[in-house]
Amino acid sequence: MIGAHALLRSLLANGVDTCFANPGTSEMHFVAALDGVPGMRAVLALFEGVATGAADGYARMAERPAATLLHLGPGLGNGLANLHNARRAGVGVVNVVGDHATTHAKYDAPLQSDIAAIAGAVSGWVRESTLTAEIGTDAAAAVAAARAGQVATLVLPADVSWNDGGEPAPAADPADAAPRAEPDAVREAAQALSSGEPCVLLVGGDATRAAGLAAADRIAAATGARVLTETFPTRLERGAGIAPVDRLGYVVDVAVQQLAGTRHLVLVGARSPVSFFAYPGKDSDLVPAGCRVHALVPKEGALTSGSATAALEELADLLAPGTAPRPAPAARPELPTGPLTVESAAAVVGALLPEGAVVVDESVTSGLGLPAVTAGAPRHDWLTLTGGSIGYGLPAATGAAVACPDRPVWCLQADGSAMYTISALWTQAREGLDVTTLVYHNSAYAILRMELLQTGAAAHLAGDGARARDLLDLGRPDLDFVALAAGMGVPGERVTTADGLAAALRRAAAEPGPHLIEAMVPPLVP
Amino acid sequence: MIGAHALLRSLLANGVDTCFANPGTSEMHFVAALDGVPGMRAVLALFEGVATGAADGYARMAERPAATLLHLGPGLGNGLANLHNARRAGVGVVNVVGDHATTHAKYDAPLQSDIAAIAGAVSGWVRESTLTAEIGTDAAAAVAAARAGQVATLVLPADVSWNDGGEPAPAADPADAAPRAEPDAVREAAQALSSGEPCVLLVGGDATRAAGLAAADRIAAATGARVLTETFPTRLERGAGIAPVDRLGYVVDVAVQQLAGTRHLVLVGARSPVSFFAYPGKDSDLVPAGCRVHALVPKEGALTSGSATAALEELADLLAPGTAPRPAPAARPELPTGPLTVESAAAVVGALLPEGAVVVDESVTSGLGLPAVTAGAPRHDWLTLTGGSIGYGLPAATGAAVACPDRPVWCLQADGSAMYTISALWTQAREGLDVTTLVYHNSAYAILRMELLQTGAAAHLAGDGARARDLLDLGRPDLDFVALAAGMGVPGERVTTADGLAAALRRAAAEPGPHLIEAMVPPLVP
Incomplete structure (x- = not known):
């Protein structure tokens, strides 16, 4: 059995059956093995940050890790920002990073780089699998680390993958019971x-x-x-x-x-x-x-x-032996009408959020007001940008939807942050995922307008500060998210009123597959 | 003088007057300083890989480095793939990577990471600037390293940037003459x-x-x-x-x-x-x-x-004391007509490539045939994907156009590779850059179809290999690059014939600013 087959079988035996992939030449035997080893769902991403963010969103909802398949150091680099978020969230991911064949390393070919150094910055567990006979046990160890909440990175040289002699590792023992408080x-x-x-x-x-x-x-x-x-x-x-x-x-x-x-x-x-x-x-x-x-x-x-x-x-x-908890009562805001603002958009979300929704929140400043108006909505999960590295929302929503095909996923997404990993929309279309993306289009890095004040940097502006403010402005040219979504096979519409947003959310809910709604909102910080 | 001002003045004094930026909170004083210190052109990117790739393309043409402005470890991570390419090309870049304030580091806040470890994987020169008084000399040293062809990464804690006591460094001595061969x-x-x-x-x-x-x-x-x-x-x-x-x-x-x-x-x-x-x-x-x-x-x-x-x-x-070189004679292929193929598309490029063009080539398999038919075109520069990390073309073309405002830039771009850094189109629109992007739309990672065979992995496919081949297929759903370009303010058109491509290239040349032409070509490897 070649190493790639042993690796796939070991991942499956240990409960990892989903792989968010962006492969290259060094990963071809892994890709081929997807054909020969049934049971692994491979989800293609057009950019590695989508794959890693999806693995994070998947694990938060599935309560078990997914794998990623990444191409050497640069591929891992592209995935780093969302792995940072996973690490900070205590969310396990099993990264399989293809590397040059062990025999090729000494030539320092153009794509060679120090993968372990890059991996170390975001991984709790890193191992280079150098022997085909051990790839199975290496994979099982990676899954165990990921189940314990770590980003686990397995560096897989191409020849370890293509050589014969692989041995699948069986299911590892379940983790020890959670440690109790002292x-x-x-x-x-x-x-x-x-x-x-x-x-x-x-x-x-x-x-x-x-x-x-x-x-x-x-x-x-x-x-x-x-x-x-x-x-x-x-x-x-x-x-x-x-x-x-x-x-x-x-x-x-x-x-x-x-x-x-x-x-x-x-x-x-x-x-x-x-x-x-x-x-x-x-x-x-x-x-x-x-x-x-x-x-x-x-x-x-x-x-x-x-x-x-x-x-x-x-x-x-x-x-509190005799005390009962005080659950939130059911409560929805009334559906607002009129112009779309951060406040009215929040009220629409609160009024319509469906039962069992998974909300992925990268709304940044445009999300102010969401917690209050959704507190009494039907029961739902709220996933947040734990590590602070933007470009998390669209990928995490993608992964959450793969993990929970029967639950509606709402991605509440700021416009600036959306552009880091926008190609997640294509993966959503490809997989037919039930994700409704609400892009708050305010044409600004509005949080940085706030931070320019908060950090005191604004005191160092000359004149009207136009040259500095220009770097926080996304309106030149204005982005068109409906066109971007259309370019990736996702139907979209732009809304400018609260009524329009409500109607668009209802239309999206009535149809299967992904939708994008571009909500034109004034920036919180002008 | 605050550190950020000293840094900017030192960069300018040492010949760095262009900064490709994607800032965050820790970089706010640098951003504000752009206002107070005239002379630095700041070019906003919506994703850090655009900023680093643009700095590479800029330096290849300007023959001096640009700066990038990146936000902590995750921002540097997003820029890593194109820094890898710059490193492999021997192209100097000055990265300014904002970090948490030195007083904040001990708290291990959510965005903290080991920036030096990430930087080390792609940089020939790394320094954390810990003293405001030394930021000027640190910047001059970074520029000197970049002028010697290195990726130079200066880690800049926020308080070093905002504190007083900065001293601009003067222009450093010119580098020693190039070493002669032994x-x-x-x-x-x-x-x-x-x-x-x-x-x-x-x-x-x-x-x-x-x-x-x-x-x-x-x-x-x-x-x-x-x-x-x-x-x-x-x-x-x-x-x-x-x-x-x-x-x-x-x-x-x-x-x-x-x-x-x-x-x-x-x-x-x-x-x-x-x-x-x-x-x-x-x-x-x-x-x-x-x-x-x-x-x-x-x-x-x-x-x-x-x-x-x-x-x-x-x-x-x-x-060869009496021997003259044998320059290529002027020669153009005839403009083909009929269906668009890799061959006819190449001939159209050869027939129309303008005098003084800068060609950025990330055409991958669709570019086969380009060298032969362009060998006698008017004099031009050809920039290639030196490090093999895809997602280079659109950003490098952006940087080359900033460096050479009077030269036409043609970006010959594969579709799969384009999606890693697609937001470069927005920066091109914002800056009004004269870039013509020709996207070869073949709906596949065609090179990986070839590599599946070359690596022998195809022998491990089961049945028709459909599950593996699906991971190399970009046609489900089909991308629409004209819509993507429109979403970012770049006019585009789709062409399906050689005549159509020629007409589109002529239209693009006749108008200022960026254009995208989506050329529908069959994949080289079906």
Whole structure:
């Protein structure tokens, strides 16, 4: 059996049956093996950042990793930004990166590069598979690492793939049960929460799903503590019937206000809060003066580990044995009419978000207002840009739709961010995925207009700052997302009113396959 | 003076006056400084691979480096593939990669990553600028490295940029004269070329331009040696009036045939030839058995170093003192009519290529036949995909057009490769660049269809190989490049005949600004 066959069989035996691929010459035996080894779904991407972002979105929803197939160092480089997001989200991915044949390496041919160095920057696990006989066990080890929430990168020289002698690895043993919180840490958290002093539970990891949020809410109900999630949770379950929760703000002043007066901050699958960027004259550390930080469960491990949820449940049983969680009531905003604005667009989303939707949120500044108006929508999942590297939305929505063919996927997408990985639309069309992409077209990097002020850089502008502002302006020429979508086989329409947006969302929902709606909204920061 | 101002002034003082930018929050003071420090042209890209590829194309034509402005590790990652190409081409680029403030690093905020590790994989020079007082000298050192043909990456923490105390660095001394070839190496090469045995001069680096090719041709005329260039020269000057030269083939069997019987291979700014990829049962080393390799000038240094050309001229004066070069005569194919094929499309290009054109060639399999029919076209430059990382054409054409506003730029672009960096079209529209993009639309990764056979992987297909071949097929759905171009403000048209292509090229030439022509061609490999 050639190495490529052993690799594919090992991935399948270990539960990886989807591969987001952008192959090249060094991957031809892997591609051919897709034919000879049934069971692996290969999804073609036209750019590697689509493949890696799709693997992230897939794993967040499928609760098991997908593979990617990438072409040498440059292919991995193209996938790096979305692997960064996966790493920061604790989402496992199995990257198979083709390399030159081991016999070819010494010639330093044009496409040769230091793949391990590039991989190391985003991977928790890196291995070069140098022996065909070991490719099976290497693949099983990569899947195990990915199941534990790591980006796992397997570098696969072409000859290791084409040589005979491959041995498929069997299904590995299931991972050990999630580690429990340390008894001392539980005791310390319980004391803090019982102290009567202002407490905040900051939850992340697996605890931003229904069970974890219910436990956190019981604690809050019994003790008066407040619950917040990390700013960008990996997968937030929310909507009617689920205990509601606010996210820690991205804007420093907002986060500072949310945490003001807190004397005890209990971290459950979350890291101690810091600002996303540094700003002159502002602290990066968001923990208020005089506040003690209690780490109940570290932010580590996979979305599925359950350890943060288990710790919250243990704590809830201690502190709130007779207390029930307070799920969000069903509530929808009225459908607005009139001009399209960030606010009215949000209300339309809140009014129409379907039951069981998967929302992929890369709306950036145009998404302000979405959390409030969707809090009582039917139960849904909300995936966010955990690592901050833009170009995540369209690919992640693609992967989520592959993972959940029976659920509607709504991709709420800023225009500037959309352009990094726009070819994800083509993969959506090719696979007939039920993704509705709502592009907020505001013709600007509006968040950078805000950051130009927040960082104090605006003070260094000369005159009207036109030359600097020009670099934050996407309106020269204006992008036409309906044309872009049409170029990739996705039907689209442009809307300029709230009514138009509602009608377009309904039309998209009534038809199978992907749709794009270009919503013309004024930028939040003019 | 804040650091960002000192950086910009130092870049300008050292001859870098163009910056291809995709900024983020950490780069806001650099962006603001563009306002306060006149003289730097900032060109916005919607994706970092466009910025880095444009910097490569710019430097190949301007003969001096441009800067890029990139946002942290993920932004650099997005730019990596085209930096790989620049590195392999010996083309200098000054990357300014914004980083978190030095005070922020310890918090490991979401966007933090190991920028130096990522940069190291593609850069000959990497430095983190940690002191505002030294940012000026750091910038000058980066420019010096880039002028020597290196990818130079300057990591710029936000606070180093915003703090006061920056000191602009003056213009650095001009680089030392290009090193001359060693006398022993010249003597050895002269002996080989005078031996009467079959000799090949393999030229690269700066020697693929008019002067180097003239000297190589004089040697060939006097000694009977043959001249070949590297497979993918950085900048090949060619056309009527310039000594013609063949390129070493990409396909192994072609290259083997070109070199068969050679007893002496003289390398001038070129590396000893190896195959691009390894293939089972084939040697990677393309030097024939019994052939001696003589390295006259190593492949190092910038496009502008002149050392390979100087060595060829020295050798020509020794071996061919009274011999004149044999420039290519002016010759054009007749304008074909009828269906569009790879052959007829090439003939149309040969018939119409304008005087002084800059051709950026990422035509891949659809470009077969172009060299022959353009050899007698008016004098032009031909830029190739030196590092093999696709997604190079559109960005490089963008940069070349910024460097050469008075020359027509023709981008001969395969469809699959175009999709990696398609947003370069938007930058072309924004800047009003005179780029004519000819997309060869064959709906396939045709080169991979060939490689599936070449690598022997096709032998492992089951049945008709449909599942594997599906991954090399771009026709489901079919891309519409005219719609994609329209979405980014570039006028386009689709052509299906040779006559139609000629008419479209003439229309594009008659109007200022960018144009896209989508030429429907059958794939070379069905």
